[in-house]
Amino acid sequence: xxxxxxxxxxxxxxxxxxxxxxxxxxxxxxxxxxxxxxxxxxxxxxxxxxxxxxxxxxxxxxxxxxxxxxxxxxxxxxxxxxxxxxxxxxxxxxxxxxxxxxxxxxxxxxxxxxxxxxxxxxxxxxxxxxxxxxxxxxxxxxxxxxxxxxxxxxxxxxxxxxxxxxxxxxxxxxxxxxxxxxxxxxxxxxxxxxxxxxxxxxxxxxxxxxxxxxxxxxxxxxxxxxxxxxxxxxxxxxxxxxxxxxxxxxxxxxxxxxxxxxxxxxxxxxxxxxxxxxxxxxxxxxxxxxxxxxxxxxxxxxxxxxxxxxxxxxxxxxxxxxxxxxxxxxxxxxxxxxxxxxxxxxxxxxxxxxxxxxxxxxxxxxxxxxxxxxxxxxxxxxxxxxxxxxxxxxxxxxxxxxxxxxxxxxxxxxxxxxxxxxxxxxxxxxxxxxxxxxxxxxxxxxxxxxxxxxxxxxxxxxxxxxx
Amino acid sequence: xxxxxxxxxxxxxxxxxxxxxxxxxxxxxxxxxxxxxxxxxxxxxxxxxxxxxxxxxxxxxxxxxxxxxxxxxxxxxxxxxxxxxxxxxxxxxxxxxxxxxxxxxxxxxxxxxxxxxxxxxxxxxxxxxxxxxxxxxxxxxxxxxxxxxxxxxxxxxxxxxxxxxxxxxxxxxxxxxxxxxxxxxxxxxxxxxxxxxxxxxxxxxxxxxxxxxxxxxxxxxxxxxxxxxxxxxxxxxxxxxxxxxxxxxxxxxxxxxxxxxxxxxxxxxxxxxxxxxxxxxxxxxxxxxxxxxxxxxxxxxxxxxxxxxxxxxxxxxxxxxxxxxxxxxxxxxxxxxxxxxxxxxxxxxxxxxxxxxxxxxx
Numbered sequence: 001x002x003x004x005x006x007x008x009x010x011x012x013x014x015x016x017x018x019x020x021x022x023x024x025x026x027x028x029x030x031x032x033x034x035x036x037x038x039x040x041x042x043x044x045x046x047x048x049x050x051x052x053x054x055x056x057x058x059x060x061x062x063x064x065x066x067x068x069x070x071x072x073x074x075x076x077x078x079x080x081x082x083x084x085x086x087x088x089x090x091x092x093x094x095x096x097x098x099x100x101x102x103x104x105x106x107x108x109x110x111x112x113x114x115x116x117x118x119x120x121x122x123x124x125x126x127x128x129x130x131x132x133x134x135x136x137x138x139x140x141x142x143x144x145x146x147x148x149x150x151x152x153x154x155x156x157x158x159x160x161x162x163x164x165x166x167x168x169x170x171x172x173x174x175x176x177x178x179x180x181x182x183x184x185x186x187x188x189x190x191x192x193x194x195x196x197x198x199x200x201x202x203x204x205x206x207x208x209x210x211x212x213x214x215x216x217x218x219x220x221x222x223x224x225x226x227x228x229x230x231x232x233x234x235x236x237x238x239x240x241x242x243x244x245x246x247x248x249x250x251x252x253x254x255x256x257x258x259x260x261x262x263x264x265x266x267x268x269x270x271x272x273x274x275x276x277x278x279x280x281x282x283x284x285x286x287x288x289x290x291x292x293x294x295x296x297x298x299x300x301x302x303x304x305x306x307x308x309x310x311x312x313x314x315x316x317x318x319x320x321x322x323x324x325x326x327x328x329x330x331x332x333x334x335x336x337x338x339x340x341x342x343x344x345x346x347x348x349x350x351x352x353x354x355x356x357x358x359x360x361x362x363x364x365x366x367x368x369x370x371x372x373x374x375x376x377x378x379x380x381x382x383x384x385x386x387x388x389x390x391x392x393x394x395x396x397x398x399x400x401x402x403x404x405x406x407x408x409x410x411x412x413x414x415x416x417x418x419x420x421x422x423x424x425x426x427x428x429x430x431x432x433x434x435x436x437x438x439x440x441x442x443x444x445x446x447x448x449x450x451x452x453x454x455x456x457x458x459x460x461x462x463x464x465x466x467x
Numbered sequence: 468x469x470x471x472x473x474x475x476x477x478x479x480x481x482x483x484x485x486x487x488x489x490x491x492x493x494x495x496x497x498x499x500x501x502x503x504x505x506x507x508x509x510x511x512x513x514x515x516x517x518x519x520x521x522x523x524x525x526x527x528x529x530x531x532x533x534x535x536x537x538x539x540x541x542x543x544x545x546x547x548x549x550x551x552x553x554x555x556x557x558x559x560x561x562x563x564x565x566x567x568x569x570x571x572x573x574x575x576x577x578x579x580x581x582x583x584x585x586x587x588x589x590x591x592x593x594x595x596x597x598x599x600x601x602x603x604x605x606x607x608x609x610x611x612x613x614x615x616x617x618x619x620x621x622x623x624x625x626x627x628x629x630x631x632x633x634x635x636x637x638x639x640x641x642x643x644x645x646x647x648x649x650x651x652x653x654x655x656x657x658x659x660x661x662x663x664x665x666x667x668x669x670x671x672x673x674x675x676x677x678x679x680x681x682x683x684x685x686x687x688x689x690x691x692x693x694x695x696x697x698x699x700x701x702x703x704x705x706x707x708x709x710x711x712x713x714x715x716x717x718x719x720x721x722x723x724x725x726x727x728x729x730x731x732x733x734x735x736x737x738x739x740x741x742x743x744x745x746x747x748x749x750x751x752x753x754x755x756x757x758x759x760x761x762x763x764x765x766x767x768x769x770x771x772x773x774x775x776x777x778x779x780x781x782x783x784x785x786x787x788x789x790x791x792x793x794x795x796x797x798x799x800x801x802x803x804x805x806x807x808x809x810x811x812x813x814x815x816x817x818x819x820x821x822x823x824x825x826x827x828x829x
Binding site: 212215216218219221248249250251252253254255258284287288291292 | 584587588591592594595596597598599602603605606609
């Protein structure tokens with residue numbers, strides 16, 4: 001470091017540039033080296049000469065700043081402290097697109113760490129210049145500027161509002177149509193970071209007429225474009241029922257369902273969460289989600305994904321869909337997801353989060369489920385706290401449906417119910433009593449456990465009348 | 468006298484009889500008196516009783532009438548109340564009917580409209596299908612484009628290679644590598660090599676800078692008449708022998724740029740262009756492009772549809788608009804045309820063309 005530092009002050013410009021490049025590469029590789037660069041007091045020299053030199057030097061110096069700033073918030077704070085932000089912002093106004101790109105990249109990496117650093121970047125006046133950079137024709141510059149805006153607006157609503165006030169949304173929305181997939185990634189990520197903070201920001205993003213163009217991004221070849229597009233739709237859908245309604249009306253649910261079907265792993269996660277948020281708002285929206293054939297897709301996700309957090313998200317989404325009315329619960333139960341949920345709840349390998357979510361989902365669906373063929377397997381292998389709900393549902397449905405009663409007896413459900421041991425006076429006992437009262441006494445006695453022994457005892461104790 | 472004698476003869480008898488009757492009667496007097504009293508008292512009692520009965524009857528009648536009157540009043544009150552109650556019950560029942568219908572209607576139409584919900588869900592699934600189709604089409608199109616781009620790239624690459632390897636083409640004497648005599652048909656590369664143009668190593672192209680000057684608008688467009696690139700004359704050139712002028716002066720004179728007169732400097736259609744310019748500026752400024760018509764022409768916006776009678780195959784018939792005389796000379800009275808003897812007067816020329824109806828006859 002002590003060797004490279006004097007080279008920065010060399011007369012020959014090429015040596016200066018190469019020294020700066022070397023420093024940049026060193027700092028890029030490792031955080032400790034970056035700290036060494038900072039401790040070696042090189043930054044003020046770089047910042048000072050950034051203002052004066054030619055574009056190659058500017059690019060190299062901006063590269064050094066980026067490389068130092070990307071490792072940790074403290075290093076980024078060190079960069080801000082030596083006054084680099086103003087010079088970087090001046091570089092953003094340069095003619096050469098390469099310089100702009102390097103400066104925007106450095107600003108993006110600084111703003112990424114936390115809200116104070118983002119605020120510092122915004123205070124230096126970078127945001128309007130970044131928006132100008134987005135309108136430039138070079139694709140690489142657009143990408144970097146979009147990612148810098150995304151990093152700035154992700155921390156807090158005020159920062160996002162600052163970005164919106166400069167009129168960034170219109171330009172970002174236009175760029176969704178660009179064929180370059182890396183650019184689309186950054187643009188979609190920027191829009192979703194803006195939309196996630198509040199209803200007003202989400203409405204502003206929607207007013208830029210991104211629907212239904214965003215749905216074409218869900219069919220892109222690049223997986224991260226799909227992920228970011230579904231993240232954007234999720235952030236918009238989660239705020240109010242009206243926004244979800246808008247998304248449903250433009251056919252967004254079908255597009256997201258297809259997108260979930262076509263990818264695997266973490267890419268699916270935002271799409272699954274989006275379906276859950278839409279269904280959570282109201283029962284009409286949940287019915288619309290069911291009509292778009294989302295439930296079979298979600299149950300496929302639930303069974304075949306290896307990772308727990310994705311399973312937990314799918315379980316939560318299914319719970320939100322099925323909890324509104326018996327119709328909804330029936331739609332979920334028909335796809336045979338309830339046994340899967342139960343096994344996830346019972347298995348010891350599932351994480352805590354997965355267990356809690358599947359339990360909640362099962363409970364909320366069961367409380368509305370009147371589809372008896374799906375409930376019957378639960379009688380056999382459910383733990384007592386869930387069994388209570390299952391038996392409760394049976395007791396609600398059986399008094400009114402004669403076919404169901406017959407089916408219940410022939411399938412062995414009545415027998416199982418008799419075998420359940422319940423404390424007297426508990427809710428479970430009440431349910432069992434109400435089920436028993438639907439049947440004539442002989443049948444109940446016939447199926448009660450130990451009936452054959454009782455009969456045999458009676459045979460033993462019976463004295464035939466003396467002939 | 469006789470009677471007197473008779474009476475005096477009877478007088479003692481009378482006295483005895485009188486005394487007897489009085490004394491005899493005394494016995495019965497009390498009895499008879501009591502009986503008479505009894506009879507009288509009984510009779511009086513009957514009388515009084517009859518009177519009392521009469522009084523009772525009369526009082527009863529009075530009370531009956533009064534009670535009847537009171538009762539009728541009461542009855543009327545009751546009837547009125549009953550009637551009111553009955554009316555109110557009827558109204559309540561009818562109101563219940565109306566409210567029943569209205570509440571059912573309101574819930575079914577405004578709060579939870581089942582059919583609307585079904586329609587909405589159907590519309591949602593139709594939109595979903597449409598979006599799915601559109602997205603699939605989009606994906607297919609993208610794939611096709613990508614494949615096409617790939618193929619094109621491959622073609623270009625192969626083309627470039629063929630151009631580089633052009634020397635491997637087979638000649639008449641020597642078959643090339645791709646045209647082995649043991650093969651039935653030549654290799655496709657052979658055909659490609661035949662089609663390809665040989666690749667010359669390229670020098671970097673010098674872009675000709677063309678400055679837009681008045682020379683572009685001149686008739687002589689030969690490149691040699693005016694120098695376009697900045698090629699300076701060679702530095703040291705021997706002065707040619709002879710009464711020649713300095714080469715720089717000559718070149719200056721030769722290549723002096725044109726100085727047209729003011730008459731030529733302006734374009735010939737400058738008036739037209741100025742008018743166009745003005746029109747463009749007006750067009751830019753004006754909000755409404757339509758000409759301002761007088762109000763009387765406001766209703767004259769219908770296109771005239773001519774009669775079928777008066778239009779022939781090649782356009783409107785001139786009879787009826789151009790001339791009103793039948794072109795049948797045999798029917799003419801005389802062969803001269805009509806003359807205008809009196810001029811038409813001015814009264815109706817401004818009819819309907821003024822801006823307001825002020826001062827006109829209603």
